[in-house]
Amino acid sequence: MLRNGLILAIFAFFCTALVALVDQQTFDKIKEQQQLELKRVLHQIIPDTLHDNELIEHCILIHDEEVLGIDSPLPSYIASMKEVPVAIAMETVAPDGYSGNIRLIIGISAEGEVLGVRTLSHAETPGLGDKIELRKSDWVLGFNGMFLLSEDDARWNVKKDGGEIDQFTGATITPRAYVKAIKRALVYFNANKDRLLARPANCEVNYQ
Template identity: 70%
Template sequence: MLKNGALLALFAMLCTALVAGINQFTYDKIKQQEAQELLRVLHQIIPDNIHDNNLIEHCILIHNPEALGTDEPLPAYIASMQGEPVAIALETVAPDGYNGDIKIIIAIDTNQQVLGVRTLSHNETPGLGDKIELRKSDWVTGFNGLRVFEDNKSRWAVKKDGGDFDQFTGATITPRAYVKAVHKAVSFFNAEQQKLLTRPANCEVEYE
């Protein structure tokens, strides 16, 4: 029994070492792929013709649980043309999706108009809630060109709740949470635009 126990312990140690080695080997590659995917999304929602800077390198960290739906600081990427800010892409979270958090990124220009919205990650039900993915549906493009004003607040809701946004058949919770999260993030930018766009853009400065 002692021999078998020793063999099992050795086997477990070897497996642990192997997994750790694989994780270490693939970590940098995974991070590189994530950065490339983020850059691809950023170029989708912030047109290349309105900025001349590297979006990934020009970011700040924002900590605002009420506005962004999470207690974790989230990055925001600032687009500029000849040194002048022209837009921002805010990451935010809809914490009340049907199956948990929905991570979203929203591009807004300095006229407080939504340039584009994309879903970064989610666990919503395939065939129902996953219509928040652009490859499954063009629903997220419905935010393009919109603004948030005090007098249009009620329109920022799904049609079932009296708003302008379509809900999904059999999945109202997902779009309801999504619209709410986008509205809160845009409202936050509208209120804090000057402060956000003048922060040092080094992705290490945390804004509260």
């Protein structure tokens, strides 16, 4: 038994060492790919014609669990034209998705117009809730050009709840959570936009 236990311990040690080595060798490549994907998404939700700065380089951290749906800081990215802030891309979380957290990012102009929305990560049901992904459905494009007129703006609900936003056939929980997350972000931005857009860059994005 002692011999077998020793063999297992040695085997486990080498397996752990191999996994750690692979992780170390792929870390930089994974991080690079994540940065490239983030840049791609940012350029989709805030058109290049609106700004002349590199969005990923002007990152600020926002920490507000009630607004962001998570008790940890999330990055936002400020777009500017000739050093004048014109828009922001806010990351936020819908904590009440059907299968847990839905992480998304919202492009908002200085006037409060939704410029674009994209899903960053989720675990929603394939074929139903995953329509929040642009590659599966153009549903997220329906937010483009929308404004939040007030905190009580009834349009910002799915149609089943009396609003103007389509839900998915057989899946209402996912779009309901998604819409609530966008609305919270817009309420927060409209109340704090001058302070947010004036903030200097103060974060380094890390997806570990």
